[in-house]
Amino acid sequence: MTILVTGGAGYIGSHTCVELLAAGYDIVVVDNLRNSDMAAVEGVKKISGKNFPFYQVDMRDADAMDDIFAKHNIGCIIHFAGHKAVGESVAIPAEYYDNNINATLGLCKAMKKHGVKNIVFSSSATVYRSDNTVPWVEEAVLGAANPYGWTKFMCEQILRDCVAAEGWSAVLLRYFNPVGAHPSGIIGENPQGIPNNLMPFIAQTAKGIREKLQIFGNDYDTPDGTGVRDYIHVVDLAIGHVKSIDYCLKHSGCEAFNLGSGQGISVLELVKTFEAENNVPVPYEFAPRRAGDLGAYYADPSKAKRLLGFATQKSLADMCKDTWRYQEGNNG
Ligand code: NAD
Numbered sequence: 001m002t003i004l005v006t007g008g009a010g011y012i013g014s015h016t017c018v019e020l021l022a023a024g025y026d027i028v029v030v031d032n033l034r035n036s037d038m039a040a041v042e043g044v045k046k047i048s049g050k051n052f053p054f055y056q057v058d059m060r061d062a063d064a065m066d067d068i069f070a071k072h073n074i075g076c077i078i079h080f081a082g083h084k085a086v087g088e089s090v091a092i093p094a095e096y097y098d099n100n101i102n103a104t105l106g107l108c109k110a111m112k113k114h115g116v117k118n119i120v121f122s123s124s125a126t127v128y129r130s131d132n133t134v135p136w137v138e139e140a141v142l143g144a145a146n147p148y149g150w151t152k153f154m155c156e157q158i159l160r161d162c163v164a165a166e167g168w169s170a171v172l173l174r175y176f177n178p179v180g181a182h183p184s185g186i187i188g189e190n191p192q193g194i195p196n197n198l199m200p201f202i203a204q205t206a207k208g209i210r211e212k213l214q215i216f217g218n219d220y221d222t223p224d225g226t227g228v229r230d231y232i233h234v235v236d237l238a239i240g241h242v243k244s245i246d247y248c249l250k251h252s253g254c255e256a257f258n259l260g261s262g263q264g265i266s267v268l269e270l271v272k273t274f275e276a277e278n279n280v281p282v283p284y285e286f287a288p289r290r291a292g293d294l295g296a297y298y299a300d301p302s303k304a305k306r307l308l309g310f311a312t313q314k315s316l317a318d319m320c321k322d323t324w325r326y327q328e329g330n331n332g
């Protein structure tokens with residue numbers, strides 16, 4: 001069985017390629033390298049000891065995608081490719097809608113043309129409206145607070161409609177906060193410029209690349225006043241994709257799943273764990289709340305456990321240690 005992995009040079013895609021190869025799948029990777037580089041592809045080959053075809057192609061190039069579908073007997077797709085920065089999506093919304101929606105629409109047309117019926121899609125907890133009570137369940141009210149979130153909301157709807165029309169099978173995976181790196185230290189998260197997300201900012205601060213972490217808000221209605229999120233180790237998340245493929249191939253219809261640990265962790269808890277596990281200081285100061293942030297949200301992961309047989313295995317300590325190992329080895 002060959003899996004087409006779009007965005008497979010990216011952070012979550014590269015870790016998923018490793019787990020797919022370990023599970024015995026063949027893979028074909030497509031990425032335009034807009035937010036990644038060949039080091040991740042080479043890293044996947046090094047970890048797995050396996051080779052696979054890689055195409056540097058923009059998914060909006062219909063002819064190039066058509067050639068890839070014609071050349072390979074694709075049984076299932078995992079569609080990671082897309083822009084993902086919330087702030088950037090507010091600044092350049094048309095680019096976000098163009099890239100994320102048109103990549104998905106082109107994929108649906110190619111699936112129909114080449115008779116591919118199975119797809120696993122990278123969605124996000126950002127498709128839940130912020131006023132749902134925690135923990136968030138898959139039936140919670142959907143909505144979005146920024147253009148990035150709306151692209152995920154719309155892609156979910158496009159897939160729901162295509163599944164209904166074509167009799168396909170789609171699994172929509174709503175990730176919470178992916179962090180960590182492969183335990184080998186060979187692949188991990190390598191953001192361009194100043195990181196937006198907490199864990200890479202902590203790692204760069206520990207390394208001395210950033211002077212100080214700003215903790216956005218210490219007056220939330222949470223145990224220590226700082227923001228609470230559901231962090232999931234990227235290797236657990238990758239394994240969740242392998243289990244989703246099994247499910248996708250055995251079912252038809254469109255099903256959404258939360259992928260999270262179900263545990264809320266505060267910013268301060270994460271900082272303290274990182275310092276203790278890695279024996280390195282992370283200088284920080286409290287700063288005003290970040291616009292658009294929520295105080296606390298985390299997943300109800302029970303549907304994924306029940307239907308996919310998926311539950312996270314890795315601890316917060318693992319997330320911190322693996323992030324640091326990758327940071328130490330790869331970013332000067
Ligand atoms: P990433 O940026 O590391 O990976 C995405 C990859 O897609 C990149 O390698 C990029 O070059 C590629 N890409 C983008 N547009 C493309 C196009 N038109 N054609 C070909 N390749 C293209 O991001 P990630 O963190 O690995 O996220 C993967 C997916 O998961 C994204 O869809 C993202 O929205 C979603 N997601 C991420 C998070 C997170 O916090 N990292 C959370 C929820 C959902």
Ligand code: WQD
Nearest residue numbers: 086124126196197198201214215216227228229267290293
């Ligand atoms: C986590 C916590 C911050 C940075 C975003 C997207 C979401 C999803 C994952 C894709 C919050 C605090 C952060 C810093 C801080 N992506 N923080 N100082 O905002 O939960 O989710 O990434 O789908 O859509 O919105 O993640 O890592 O930015 O923040 O105090 O320098 O860390 O306030 O409480 P977030 P994050």
